[in-house]
Amino acid sequence: MIFVKNLSKNFGGIKAVSNASLTINEGSITGLIGPNGAGKTTLFNVIAGVYPPSHGKVFLENENITHLPPHELFARGLMRTFQIAHEFSSLTVRENLMMVPENQSGEKLIDIWIRPSNIKKEEAEITKKANEVMDFLQLSSLANEFAGNLSGGQKKLLELGRTMMVEPKVVFLDEVGAGVNRTLLSTIGEAIQRLNRDLGYTFCMIEHDMEFISRLCDPVIVMAEGTVLAEGTAEEIKENQSVIEAYLGTGQKNKKLR
Amino acid sequence: MVDILNSLTLLTNYIIIPGLTYGSQLALGALGITMVYAVLRFSNFAHGELMSFGAMSTILITWLFQSYGLTFGFLPTALLAIPFAATITILYCLATNSLVYEYYREKKIDPTTYLIISVGVLFFTAGLIRFIIGPDDRKFNDGNRFILKAREFKELTGLNEGLAIKTTQGITIGITICLVILLFWFLNRTRTGKSMRAYSDNEDLALLSGINPKKVVIITWVITGILATVAGALYGLDKSYKPFIYMYLVLPVFASAILGGVGNPIGAIVGGYVIAFSELIFTFAYKKVAGYLLPESLAPTGLIQFLSTDYKIAVSFVILVIVLLVKPTGIFSGKTI
Numbered sequence: 001m002i003f004v005k006n007l008s009k010n011f012g013g014i015k016a017v018s019n020a021s022l023t024i025n026e027g028s029i030t031g032l033i034g035p036n037g038a039g040k041t042t043l044f045n046v047i048a049g050v051y052p053p054s055h056g057k058v059f060l061e062n063e064n065i066t067h068l069p070p071h072e073l074f075a076r077g078l079m080r081t082f083q084i085a086h087e088f089s090s091l092t093v094r095e096n097l098m099m100v101p102e103n104q105s106g107e108k109l110i111d112i113w114i115r116p117s118n119i120k121k122e123e124a125e126i127t128k129k130a131n132e133v134m135d136f137l138q139l140s141s142l143a144n145e146f147a148g149n150l151s152g153g154q155k156k157l158l159e160l161g162r163t164m165m166v167e168p169k170v171v172f173l174d175e176v177g178a179g180v181n182r183t184l185l186s187t188i189g190e191a192i193q194r195l196n197r198d199l200g201y202t203f204c205m206i207e208h209d210m211e212f213i214s215r216l217c218d219p220v221i222v223m224a225e226g227t228v229l230a231e232g233t234a235e236e237i238k239e240n241q242s243v244i245e246a247y248l249g250t251g252q253k254n255k256k257l258r
Numbered sequence: 259m260v261d262i263l264n265s266l267t268l269l270t271n272y273i274i275i276p277g278l279t280y281g282s283q284l285a286l287g288a289l290g291i292t293m294v295y296a297v298l299r300f301s302n303f304a305h306g307e308l309m310s311f312g313a314m315s316t317i318l319i320t321w322l323f324q325s326y327g328l329t330f331g332f333l334p335t336a337l338l339a340i341p342f343a344a345t346i347t348i349l350y351c352l353a354t355n356s357l358v359y360e361y362y363r364e365k366k367i368d369p370t371t372y373l374i375i376s377v378g379v380l381f382f383t384a385g386l387i388r389f390i391i392g393p394d395d396r397k398f399n400d401g402n403r404f405i406l407k408a409r410e411f412k413e414l415t416g417l418n419e420g421l422a423i424k425t426t427q428g429i430t431i432g433i434t435i436c437l438v439i440l441l442f443w444f445l446n447r448t449r450t451g452k453s454m455r456a457y458s459d460n461e462d463l464a465l466l467s468g469i470n471p472k473k474v475v476i477i478t479w480v481i482t483g484i485l486a487t488v489a490g491a492l493y494g495l496d497k498s499y500k501p502f503i504y505m506y507l508v509l510p511v512f513a514s515a516i517l518g519g520v521g522n523p524i525g526a527i528v529g530g531y532v533i534a535f536s537e538l539i540f541t542f543a544y545k546k547v548a549g550y551l552l553p554e555s556l557a558p559t560g561l562i563q564f565l566s567t568d569y570k571i572a573v574s575f576v577i578l579v580i581v582l583l584v585k586p587t588g589i590f591s592g593k594t595i
């Protein structure tokens with residue numbers, strides 16, 4: 001589905017990602033873990049077209065998407081969330097959610113005059129969808145609140161909600177779980193599994209909570225210092241010596257990652 | 259009682275009506291600057307020249323219409339010309355966008371450099387205008403001069419003071435109200451408008467939510483072109499068209515935008531009227547008003563004027579300095595539309 005080939009990204013002297021290659025299989029929930037500063041978010045940013053790579057290529061379903069701008073990646077079914085939640089702060093929560101599919105269908109200004117009923121109907125559908133998503137994420141009471149006023153965790157939920165507004169092919173989640181309470185986190189986990197199973201979305205998720213990762217992800221990819229260190233099932237990763245060293249430093253052999 | 263009515267008439271005639279008119283012109287200009295700032299994220303110093311360009315196009319098309327004998331009854335022919343002139347100005351904006359601004363936008367250049375680039379566009383546009391229409395003063399207001407004449411008002415009310423409303427003043431206020439309503443409807447009710455607000459709010463997120471930046475940029479220039487043409491043409495219609503004047507007009511226009519909070523459309527409108535009224539209030543000679551209101555023994559000898567009209571433009575700067583010291587983000591804390 002997604003194939004990243006020898007990808008590097010430098011920021012001045014910092015090699016945030018260096019020569020990383022990985023594959024995300026269609027229909028999988030791939031986990032991406034690694035110590036802080038390993039380059040995970042940078043990898044997401046390059047894949048999502050936020051900035052161009054220094055070297056290397058990215059493919060989506062065998063099409064080279066390396067230099068496509070973000071809105072065209074969106075049109076091809078690629079969505080992502082931000083580690084530091086982004087929101088349209090001067091729009092309400094509902095408007096934030098409705099923004100996503102509205103861009104997908106587009107609007108010709110002339111339609112407002114010529115075919116107002118079509119737009120009304122579409123708008124009604126999108127509103128319904130937004131209400132469902134808010135119900136699911138327990139954000140309904142905040143529907144008309146400006147998104148800028150939400151708490152950190154609520155903004156994270158809004159990030160996730162945005163990906164649920166359309167039917168993307170592949171979703172990149174950058175620490176959606178961070179700052180979300182436990183109960184809601186397991187609900188989110190179930191939702192991801194359900195979207196994956198029933199609707200066939202492919203997920204790639206960065207997360208630091210190993211327990212959450214083990215429950216959802218197969219395979220798990222480990223990054224450290226900009227490169228891919230290991231790949232395997234969660235169990236294999238937990239046993240992997242070089243992964244343990246990357247996390248805990250050397251001299252910590254024979255301990256298990258938890 | 260009659261004295262009070264007389265002084266009210268005086269104030270309406272010399273402060274309120276001109277203030278609303280000039281304020282509308284400033285507000286429309288400031289809206290253009292604010293839209294560019296909110297979406298394209300730079301201070302467009304060329305906006306005054308865009309207004310001049312719009313006014314010039316209006317004049318040229320008015321002449322064309324007049325040469326075919328086409329007029330608009332008691333209204334100025336220029337009103338018919340404005341839509342066409344706006345189209346020309348929009349094309350000019352889009353041309354500068356794709357030839358100049360787009361290149362730097364893709365390079366993600368910093369806003370200060372962008373500002374300097376807009377000064378370059380300012381000089382180019384100014385030169386182009388001199389080249390096309392020359393530096394002379396032009397009057398292009400035909401149709402009836404007055405909605406209400408001072409003499410008629412006096413006869414009607416029997417007051418000493420007259421109240422005159424020029425057609426251009428009525429038109430300016432009316433068109434401004436329509437245009438502002440239309441702009442807010444567009445920004446708040448249509449998807450395209452909402453995606454503009456979204457883009458202005460959070461560019462990264464907007465791009466990743468599938469908003470096409472090129473489309474947003476083009477629409478911003480279309481709106482800017484319309485606002486600049488209308489503001490420029492109304493100003494020229496009300497006074498007369500002097501190509502040079504717009505280089506000075508851009509100063510109070512900027513002051514209005516910053517005063518209200520640059521990037522905030524409501525702020526731009528409020529800022530426009532605040533600047534306009536302050537200029538008039540501080541430079542108006544209150545001698546006559548005092549003459550009506552005070553007993554004869556206290557009648558003033560001087561003009562009772564805070565500032566000579568020569569310092570008109572300084573008023574907006576003093577206000578601007580105060581705002582920047584007290585609340586640098588402006589009254590409405592601008593940044594996004």
Ligand SMILES: Nc1ncnc2c1ncn2[C@@H]1O[C@H](COP(=O)(O)OP(=O)(O)OP(=O)(O)O)[C@@H](O)[C@H]1O
Pocket residue numbers: 011014015016034035036037038039040041042043083
């Ligand atoms: N825009 C940038 N400019 C300069 N350096 C950057 C930029 N973005 C990331 N970096 C650097 O790249 C390295 C990798 O950062 P990145 O955010 O990808 O790490 P991460 O794996 O997501 O870490 P975390 O788990 O803490 O989120 C860091 O050293 C960081 O300082």
Ligand SMILES: [Mg+2]
Pocket residue numbers: 040041042083
């Ligand atoms: Mg990160």
